[in-house]
Amino acid sequence: MRSQSVLIVDDDLAGRAMLRISLKQAGFDVDSAGSAEEALRRLQERRYDWLLTDAKMEPMDGFELSRRAKTLYPGMRIIMTSALYNDRDILVAPIDRFVPKPIRFDSLLNAMRA
Amino acid sequence: MNKPHSAARKASSVERGAERTRSDPRFRWAAEAAPNALIMVGADGKISYVNGQAEKLFGYSRKELFGQTIELLVPKRVREHHIKYRQDYFQQPTTRAMGQGRELFGVRKDGAEIPVEIGLNSITTEDGTLVLASVIDITERKRLERKLAQTETLAMVGSMVAAVAHEIRNPLNSIVMAAKLLGAGDLSGEELDQVRTALTNESQRLNRTLEDFLQFARPRIPKKEPGDLNALIHEVLLAAKTDTAVAGRTVTKERLDPRLPRAAFDGDQMRQVLWNLIRNAFQAVEGKGRIEVRTEPHDGGVTIVVEDNGPGVPDDQRERIFAPFFTTKAKGTGLGLPICRSIVTAHGGEIRIDSGPNRGTRFSILLPL
Numbered sequence: 001m002r003s004q005s006v007l008i009v010d011d012d013l014a015g016r017a018m019l020r021i022s023l024k025q026a027g028f029d030v031d032s033a034g035s036a037e038e039a040l041r042r043l044q045e046r047r048y049d050w051l052l053t054d055a056k057m058e059p060m061d062g063f064e065l066s067r068r069a070k071t072l073y074p075g076m077r078i079i080m081t082s083a084l085y086n087d088r089d090i091l092v093a094p095i096d097r098f099v100p101k102p103i104r105f106d107s108l109l110n111a112m113r114a
Numbered sequence: 115m116n117k118p119h120s121a122a123r124k125a126s127s128v129e130r131g132a133e134r135t136r137s138d139p140r141f142r143w144a145a146e147a148a149p150n151a152l153i154m155v156g157a158d159g160k161i162s163y164v165n166g167q168a169e170k171l172f173g174y175s176r177k178e179l180f181g182q183t184i185e186l187l188v189p190k191r192v193r194e195h196h197i198k199y200r201q202d203y204f205q206q207p208t209t210r211a212m213g214q215g216r217e218l219f220g221v222r223k224d225g226a227e228i229p230v231e232i233g234l235n236s237i238t239t240e241d242g243t244l245v246l247a248s249v250i251d252i253t254e255r256k257r258l259e260r261k262l263a264q265t266e267t268l269a270m271v272g273s274m275v276a277a278v279a280h281e282i283r284n285p286l287n288s289i290v291m292a293a294k295l296l297g298a299g300d301l302s303g304e305e306l307d308q309v310r311t312a313l314t315n316e317s318q319r320l321n322r323t324l325e326d327f328l329q330f331a332r333p334r335i336p337k338k339e340p341g342d343l344n345a346l347i348h349e350v351l352l353a354a355k356t357d358t359a360v361a362g363r364t365v366t367k368e369r370l371d372p373r374l375p376r377a378a379f380d381g382d383q384m385r386q387v388l389w390n391l392i393r394n395a396f397q398a399v400e401g402k403g404r405i406e407v408r409t410e411p412h413d414g415g416v417t418i419v420v421e422d423n424g425p426g427v428p429d430d431q432r433e434r435i436f437a438p439f440f441t442t443k444a445k446g447t448g449l450g451l452p453i454c455r456s457i458v459t460a461h462g463g464e465i466r467i468d469s470g471p472n473r474g475t476r477f478s479i480l481l482p483l
Contacts, residue, residue, distance in 0.1 A: 012284050014312040018291035021305050025298055056280070083283030084276055102287035105294060 004112070008032040009039040009053040009065065010081075015101070019052070022105055028112075036060035040068060047073050050112060055082035055089075063093050070094045079111065151249040157204045157242060159183040159197065171251055173223035184247075189221045207236030207243055220249060229256045273439035277447045281323040285316035292316070326449045330438060333456050336380035343377055343384070343416060343481075344370040344409055350388040351407055354396055362401020369408035377416050377481050383457045387465075390450040391420040391477050398424030398475060415463070415483055421476040427469040435467065 006028045010016040016032050023030045031048070033039040036057055043051075051069050055062040066078050080093060083101040090098045097111050145152050151168035155161055161179045169175055172187055179186070184200065185193045212218060212232040219227045233248040292312045295301060301309065347370060355361050395405045399422050406421045427435060427442075434440045436455050441448035458465045462482045469475035 012288070014288035014316050015284060015291075017308045018288050018295065018312055021295055021301065021308065022291055025295070025300070083287065084280040101283045102290045105291060 003027050003029045004050065005029040005031070005048045006050040006052055006112075007039060007042060007048040009034075009036060009051065009057070009062065011035055011054065011057045015054075019103070023052075026109055036062065036065035039065055043069055043072055048076060051076055051078045053078065053080055055080050055085060063089065066094050079108070148248070151251075153179075153184065153187070153247045153249065154237075155184045155200075155245045155247065159185065159200055161186075162244070168249065171222075171228070171249065172220065178223075187220050189219050189227055192219075203234065203245070204243060207234075207245060209233075209235045212247070228253055270439060273448065277439050277441075277449075278327070281447050282320065285319045285323075288312045288316045289320075323447060326447050326453060329453055330449050330456070333453075333460060334383070336383050336457070336460050338378040338380055338461065340376045340378050341381060343379065343418065344372070344374055346381065346385060347388055347407055347409065347418065350385060350392055354389070354392045357393075357396075360393065360396040360401065364396055364399055364401055365404045367404070367406040369406065371408070371410050374409050374411055374416055375483055377483050379461055379481065380457075383461075387454045387457050387479065388418070388420075390454050391479075394450065395420055395422035395424070395475070398422045400424070412480065416481050418479040418481070419476060421474060423474040426471050426473050426475055427467065428471055432467060432469060436465075 004027075006023055008016055008019050008023070008030065009032070010019070011034055013034070016034065020030050020032045028050075031042060033042055036053070037060060039051070039053065051066070053062040053065055057065075062080055062082070066080065069076060069078060077097075078095045079097045079099055080090070080095045081099045081101055081103055085098070085100065099108050099111065145163070145165045148165060148167065151171040152163070152165040153161060153168050154163035161182050161184055164176055164179050168179075172179075185196055188196045210233075212234050218230050218232055220230045221227050229252045231250045231252050235246045235248070237244045237246055289312070292309045295305075295309050296313075348368060351366060351368060355364075355366060392405070392407065399405060404423045406419070408419045408421075410417050410419075431440075431442065435442070436451050438452045439448040455465050458479055458481070463480050466478045466480070467475065468478070
């Protein structure tokens with residue numbers, strides 16, 4: 001079975017690295033980007049099964065990235081993570097799941113394997 | 115109180131002037147139509163006219179007020195001062211607000227104090243000077259100001275909680291995942307390095323955040339010692355330039371005046387101020403602009419300038435950037451510049467910003483010797 005592909009987007013360097021190593025360990029095919037703009041460039045090149053993006057980034061945030069990513073690939077599943085969030089923003093965001101930081105990795109894996 | 119006929123007999127020329135002014139029907143119409151309480155007083159402090167609004171505000175009838183000194187309407191604790199102020203004012207009467215920034219109170223007949231704002235106008239008559247005081251009851255405004263201050267405090271607490279949550283959960287997130295990965299066992303050498311680096315760096319980041327909050331909440335009194343500011347600036351700029359995460363291809367220029375006198379400063383605190391300003395400048399130019407740091411002596415002190423050619427700070431944000439928990443960055447506690455200002459102020463100096471859209475940002479620190 002082909003491993004599932006995931007693009008991690010987070011401007012937090014350490015957080016991005018730990019997530020990349022953890023998901024690779026769990027058998028995912030992982031790419032990462034340090035900004036929403038970089039993520040969009042990667043998404044132009046290829047499709048991923050999962051987009052795992054932080055919410056609070058600049059200049060483009062995770063919400064705008066999710067909107068654009070869903071336009072490019074309506075079937076791609078999006079998980080948003082954030083250390084700080086407003087319930088209303090998350091409810092209306094075009095995402096499939098929200099995972100608060102600090103991430104409970106087991107819950108994240110369960111969500112991605114469900 | 116004087117009876118009208120005896121008052122007329124004893125009337126001084128000033129009182130006759132007041133009488134003429136207030137008996138002019140045009141004055142009466144204007145005064146009664148005014149939204150403010152109006153009180154006319156002579157050089158002896160005696161009230162010679164009040165309008166209906168003044169009766170309503172202070173709870174006295176006109177009859178009760180005529181001939182009384184104005185101090186009747188002033189709280190007891192400031193009456194002595196008020197007599198002196200009044201006498202001084204009559205020496206050089208001008209149209210101005212009373213109190214010069216002090217909070218003013220009037221006292222009603224029932225003893226209740228009311229916060230007021232008072233405008234003073236002098237009227238010169240052929241018989242002498244009269245003062246017309248225009249009194250506004252600002253009870254409602256004060257109540258709204260208190261409510262606004264409460265709202266602002268709540269908003270600040272809200273921003274603080276958000277900043278704490280963000281600046282603690284992100285490093286915590288990396289630490290939690292790194293710890294779990296260490297237990298996994300089958301990491302490559304490179305991955306193990308990354309995990310260890312994350313544990314060290316993110317723990318330090320948590321500690322720095324905590325230090326920022328503590329310093330903001332309880333600023334330390336500077337331990338000032340004479341030192342070489344140029345050397346400190348050079349050291350901080352070098353450290354910032356070697357931080358590849360923010361430096362990029364930024365061009366930096368040092369113009370440190372060798373004639374700079376030795377100023378007394380707290381080395382640790384000034385290092386933090388310079389680090390915050392220089393790092394902000396690097397972040398502003400996003401790795402592709404110019405930063406200049408210079409020093410110059412000025413009268414009785416030294417000036418340090420940190421300038422960048424980044425996008426600048428919009429007009430409406432220029433003063434707010436010194437407010438705690440206000441940040442224009444997606445990441446950050448919003449405490450960097452408030453801490454800079456509090457440190458510089460504690461050194462007896464000041465910090466200024468000169469910036470605008472598309473014309474870069476210049477921070478100047480003025481320190482006394």
